[in-house]
Amino acid sequence: MTKQFASVWTKQPRQPKASGLRREQIIAAAVEILDAEGLESLSMRKLGAKLGAGATSLYWYVANKDELLELVLDEFWGMVQIPEPEQASWRELLTTFAYSLRATIRAHPWMSSLVGQLPSVGPNSLRLSDRLRRAFVEAGFRRVDIYLASATVLCYVLGQVIPEIAWAKAYSADEIDADGVLRVMDELAGDYPELLADYRATTSTDPEVGRALAFDFGLLCVMDGLQARLRDMSESG
Incomplete structure (x- = not known):
């Protein structure tokens, strides 16, 4: 069966929740982890801890790690x-x-x-x-x-x-x-x-x-x- 194309960029960005996190903050923090520790070390849990937020709160902005990496790649x-x-x-x-x-x-x-x-x-x-x-x-x-x-x-x-x-x-x-x-x-x-x-x-x-x-x-x-x-x-x- 043909796999349907999907991208984080086809979705409307969600407005920040009460945590006050913004997409730009999430991307910047992910880049810092990637630069310091490499791709293998990046996880939603570690990213959430760096931002002082739970991993589940990040899923308000991205559905999964692949969507996060799409954002990071475009930042590159x-x-x-x-x-x-x-x-x-x-x-x-x-x-x-x-x-x-x-x-x-x-x-x-x-x-x-x-x-x-x-x-x-x-x-x-x-x-x-x-x-x-x-x-x-x-x-x-x-x-x-x-x-x-x-x-x-x-x-x-x-x-x-x-x-x-x-x-x-x-x-x-x-x-x-x-x-x-x-x-x-x-x-x-x-x-x-x-x-x-x-x-x-x-x-x-x-x-x-x-x-x-x-x-x-x-x-x-x-x-x-x-x-x-x-x-x-x-x-x-």
């Missing part, structure tokens, strides 16, 4: 910076968006577990999507290419940052023995001396620098690819 999209399309070229706008999205995910890594699992149809998400749409229209993209191009940039950023988050979750910087990694590489990849030489020559001693360089390189390739696509479209009429 509101943190991502993107200029108005009239204020920047499409490449400048997308570069600003990509770097802001990367920084915001790194600051709030719980987002990586929510994107794609919950609908993003809140006001912040729609506002962001509309700015991206208008930027691609201004650039010259047409019809479905507008949305495919937008998704390409979004997926690039997610593809770069989510492995960073997984790595950071599994290991702290102090736990990584760089010299030990090199010794293991020497042992396991001894049959590939050129590969080993490249690894030693190109691997940054500062992982953050290496990640930033990789992100810059990939983003430039994405931008150049989209520009080439535009050029091919204009030449073909």
Whole structure:
């Protein structure tokens, strides 16, 4: 049987009860818990305790935890910076968006577990999507290419940052023995001396620098690819 689409955004927000809690307070407190302890630690009981209210009182505002997480996810999209399309070229706008999205995910890594699992149809998400749409229209993209191009940039950023988050979750910087990694590489990849030489020559001693360089390189390739696509479209009429 087809599952009916449902979202917290299709419901009228309820007015605060005598407790005086407002939806904005609930979202802000949930974000604080998520930032401090991660997605696994968030519960309605813990959120209620942080707000000085019982968990049952929160259900006046959200029917379940998924609805709460929808609100939190839209709060995340509101943190991502993107200029108005009239204020920047499409490449400048997308570069600003990509770097802001990367920084915001790194600051709030719980987002990586929510994107794609919950609908993003809140006001912040729609506002962001509309700015991206208008930027691609201004650039010259047409019809479905507008949305495919937008998704390409979004997926690039997610593809770069989510492995960073997984790595950071599994290991702290102090736990990584760089010299030990090199010794293991020497042992396991001894049959590939050129590969080993490249690894030693190109691997940054500062992982953050290496990640930033990789992100810059990939983003430039994405931008150049989209520009080439535009050029091919204009030449073909």
